[in-house]
Amino acid sequence: MTGNASRYAAKTLREEIAASMAEKFDVRPERIRFEDGLVHVNGRSLTYAEVYKEMTAMGQRPRVRYEYEAPKTQPLGSGGDMHFAFSFGVQAAEVEVNKLTGEVGVLRIISANDVGMAINPLGLQGQVEGGVMMGLGNCLTEDFIVEDGQVVTDRLARYRVPGIMLTPEITSIIVEHPIAAGPYGAKGVGEISSIPTTPAITNAIYNAVGVRVDRLPVDQEMIAKELWERESKK
Numbered sequence: 001m002t003g004n005a006s007r008y009a010a011k012t013l014r015e016e017i018a019a020s021m022a023e024k025f026d027v028r029p030e031r032i033r034f035e036d037g038l039v040h041v042n043g044r045s046l047t048y049a050e051v052y053k054e055m056t057a058m059g060q061r062p063r064v065r066y067e068y069e070a071p072k073t074q075p076l077g078s079g080g081d082m083h084f085a086f087s088f089g090v091q092a093a094e095v096e097v098n099k100l101t102g103e104v105g106v107l108r109i110i111s112a113n114d115v116g117m118a119i120n121p122l123g124l125q126g127q128v129e130g131g132v133m134m135g136l137g138n139c140l141t142e143d144f145i146v147e148d149g150q151v152v153t154d155r156l157a158r159y160r161v162p163g164i165m166l167t168p169e170i171t172s173i174i175v176e177h178p179i180a181a182g183p184y185g186a187k188g189v190g191e192i193s194s195i196p197t198t199p200a201i202t203n204a205i206y207n208a209v210g211v212r213v214d215r216l217p218v219d220q221e222m223i224a225k226e227l228w229e230r231e232s233k234k
Helices: 002-025 048-057 121-140 197-209 220-232
Strands: 033-035 038-041 044-046 088-097 104-114 169-175
Touching (some): 088 197, 121 169, 121 197
């Protein structure tokens, strides 16, 4: 929604600028060109700061308001879509498990996300990597503890947000299936890459040592105990 609102607001503002500069330089609005961060008219190239000064001197305000209304959706169970632009993601995790201590290390995460259209690929990659680290923290380290009505994990050090030393190799695969309702075909990415991380890691743990994790953050003592009990029965 924000993307479409911004896109159409920018389009409206560009039309306002074109009309104003056309009046200023006595040309048709379609003769005004917007290229390389400049406004080109009659052989002149103006910065947006210069355009602002020109419009202000003409008593005009280089400012617009645009209200975007998203497509209608349907409530859950009504047979329609709850959202007009579903995003999809999938992840695979490579982990190592210390069979003596139960300690889990995440070596690599592969995250594939259908984003509709990647408008800013580098920024998108950073968003995916950040989401993966949020998911990793939720899975392995972060624990909100309350005892006798008091929050124990009241600092980042106690809450154990994962730091750079816990960051695995992250491979981001961008899938583009543009949708008509999105800005330039884009869909929301937000924190979608944080959702599959926990099941990817816990399933990788099971694949490595055969222990199913049923609580978060991952109980490494439980893993070690189950592995020890399994060995003692042999």
